[in-house]
Amino acid sequence: MFKIIRLAPKKGNRHADGNDQIGPRMTMKIAFIQAPLGRPEPLIYPLGIVTLAGAVPDHHSVRILDPNRSGIPETEKQIKQYCPDVICLSIRNLDSQIKRDLFYYYLYLKDFINQLRIWSPDSVLVAGGSGFSLFPEKIMKDNPGLDFGVFLEADAILPQLLNNLASPESVKGVYYRSGRDTLYSGIPALPKPEEFGRPRYDLLDPGPYQANGGVGVQTKRGCPLTCVYCTYPHLNGTDLRLLPVENVLNEIRILKNDYGINNITFVDGVFNIPKSRTELLLRSLAAKKTDIQWRAWFTEQGFDKEFAELCRDTGCPEFSFSPDGFDTETCSRLGKTTRRQDIERIFNIARETPGIRVAFNFFWNPPGQTFRNWLQMMMFTVRCKLVLRKKAGGIIFGNPRIEPHTPLMDIAVQDGILSSESNLLPDTQDDLKNTFYSNPSTRYLDLIYTVYEAMWKIRTRLFRNRK
Ligand code: B12
Numbered sequence: 056m057f058k059i060i061r062l063a064p065k066k067g068n069r070h071a072d073g074n075d076q077i078g079p080r081m082t083m084k085i086a087f088i089q090a091p092l093g094r095p096e097p098l099i100y101p102l103g104i105v106t107l108a109g110a111v112p113d114h115h116s117v118r119i120l121d122p123n124r125s126g127i128p129e130t131e132k133q134i135k136q137y138c139p140d141v142i143c144l145s146i147r148n149l150d151s152q153i154k155r156d157l158f159y160y161y162l163y164l165k166d167f168i169n170q171l172r173i174w175s176p177d178s179v180l181v182a183g184g185s186g187f188s189l190f191p192e193k194i195m196k197d198n199p200g201l202d203f204g205v206f207l208e209a210d211a212i213l214p215q216l217l218n219n220l221a222s223p224e225s226v227k228g229v230y231y232r233s234g235r236d237t238l239y240s241g242i243p244a245l246p247k248p249e250e251f252g253r254p255r256y257d258l259l260d261p262g263p264y265q266a267n268g269g270v271g272v273q274t275k276r277g278c279p280l281t282c283v284y285c286t287y288p289h290l291n292g293t294d295l296r297l298l299p300v301e302n303v304l305n306e307i308r309i310l311k312n313d314y315g316i317n318n319i320t321f322v323d324g325v326f327n328i329p330k331s332r333t334e335l336l337l338r339s340l341a342a343k344k345t346d347i348q349w350r351a352w353f354t355e356q357g358f359d360k361e362f363a364e365l366c367r368d369t370g371c372p373e374f375s376f377s378p379d380g381f382d383t384e385t386c387s388r389l390g391k392t393t394r395r396q397d398i399e400r401i402f403n404i405a406r407e408t409p410g411i412r413v414a415f416n417f418f419w420n421p422p423g424q425t426f427r428n429w430l431q432m433m434m435f436t437v438r439c440k441l442v443l444r445k446k447a448g449g450i451i452f453g454n455p456r457i458e459p460h461t462p463l464m465d466i467a468v469q470d471g472i473l474s475s476e477s478n479l480l481p482d483t484q485d486d487l488k489n490t491f492y493s494n495p496s497t498r499y500l501d502l503i504y505t506v507y508e509a510m511w512k513i514r515t516r517l518f519r520n521r522k
């Protein structure tokens with residue numbers, strides 16, 4: 056049976072103009088819930104649902120719950136008290152994507168969805184979020200408790216779906232049930248900047264979240280670069296959709312003045328493109344004397360000393376780069392625009408500029424890897440430690456998680472690591488280990504990686520004990 060039968064208005068729910076038929080302006084109680092991760096993790100402000108709540112029309116009643124902060128029992132209590140008509144579950148993370156610290160959040164999430172169904176059997180359950188949008192069909196199939204799923208950014212879609220719960224096929228981007236089948240209403244357009252929700256900080260205090268790198272602030276969506284392993288072009292498109300600088304400054308002002316937030320993270324895939332607009336944002340921030348600490352992800356492209364100083368002087372203590380490969384050939388194979396000389400340039404800027412730190416992420420054994428290249432990458436690491444000393448913010452090695460809709464998936468199939476039928480969202484954590492790329496022609500490097508992994512684990516344990 057089609058579960059929308061759940062939407063008979065509950066006691067107290069009224070159409071905004073007085074009658075209580077299901078219809079576009081019926082007032083509903085909507086609970087946004089961030090999916091719990093299943094293990095303690097640094098607390099991240101759930102910007103997706105905080106933003107989405109800002110796109111929901113005012114006549115609805117809205118709450119935001121984050122079990123990662125409040126715990127599961129408190130979430131259960133809140134849901135049972137509130138009795139939402141609609142639960143919007145944000146599935147952001149599926150797995151840790153780090154082989155040396157692998158954790159499969161998705162296994163835990165499946166249990167949580169079953170729990171939600173027991174706590175609130177009459178609510179309509181809608182899923183969405185970046186994790187969901189990577190595997191929408193599989194997640195709908197694995198979790199019969201979900202009534203709807205929304206593909207990609209939902210700022211425009213969710214309000215339409217709320218108006219059309221009985222005719223989801225009329226709203227693009229929606230997965231819905233019909234008997235035993237799951238149907239899809241068709242590819243949606245990504246929202247324009249003026250359609251993005253404005254974060255509803257009033258519904259979830261950002262204060263407790265600022266310790267871990269800061270509260271997220273978005274300045275744009277989309278990325279035009281072409282890194283082969285990256286999911287962002289699939290999730291947010293390849294065109295940059297820029298929020299007006301004034302809007303961004305306004306969010307920062309509200310966070311600072313109303314919630315005492317001094318630390319923010321710009322959540323854009325790449326912060327410093329287009330460069331001129333980033334400079335404008337930073338100069339305007341300086342002019343407002345906002346006095347905040349911020350961090351972001353940068354591309355080496357166009358990053359010069361003057362820009363580094365502008366960032367430093369407006370509150371950025373550390374620059375994170377992901378050249379991923381070290382020599383130009385490996386970088387090209389990874390679809391990066393970065394060249395070896397760009398990495399050296401960043402190194403020199405860090406050496407010459409007081410008050411800045413740089414961090415680099417590299418892949419241990421990516422497509423295009425050679426022993427010579429690996430050795431040079433190791434020598435660069437040592438050089439960073441010896442020359443940059445405290446200015447070297449960290450050099451991290453990993454292997455890319457192979458995600459769907461990425462060119463890396465095709466490379467992995469060509470290299471015999473996967474078959475085109477492989478399940479990238481498997482049923483066990485053991486099988487999840489097979490979703491990481493490691494270049495077969497330099498497989499012996501994996502042995503050295505096991506030593507690196509072991510050292511990393513010992514270091515993490517020692518650090519935790521000391522804390
Ligand atoms: C910035 C970022 C971070 C920052 C966050 C900084 C901060 N203070 O906020 C840091 C580096 C800390 C981080 C950490 C992690 N991240 Co991260 N992160 C991102 C990134 C780039 C943007 C997230 C964001 O804030 N977007 C802005 C908001 C407004 O958009 P949104 O959340 O996507 O929400 C929209 C839609 O998804 C949708 N939506 C969201 N929720 C819902 C719910 C419903 C019901 C509906 C209908 C729609 C919907 O509508 C929203 C508005 O359009 C995404 C990649 C991406 N392009 O999305 C990865 C991403 C979410 N991260 C990812 C991962 C894996 C992680 C980590 C697990 C990595 C790790 N091992 O540490 C941790 C988890 C941290 C945690 N506790 O949750 C993955 C998740 C996919 C997966 N395979 O699991 C992503 C997709 C990147 C990737 N590699 O593919 N992350």
Ligand code: SF4
Binds near residue numbers: 286287
């Ligand atoms: S620059 Fe960053 S966000 Fe853009 S494609 Fe590369 S990894 Fe993805």
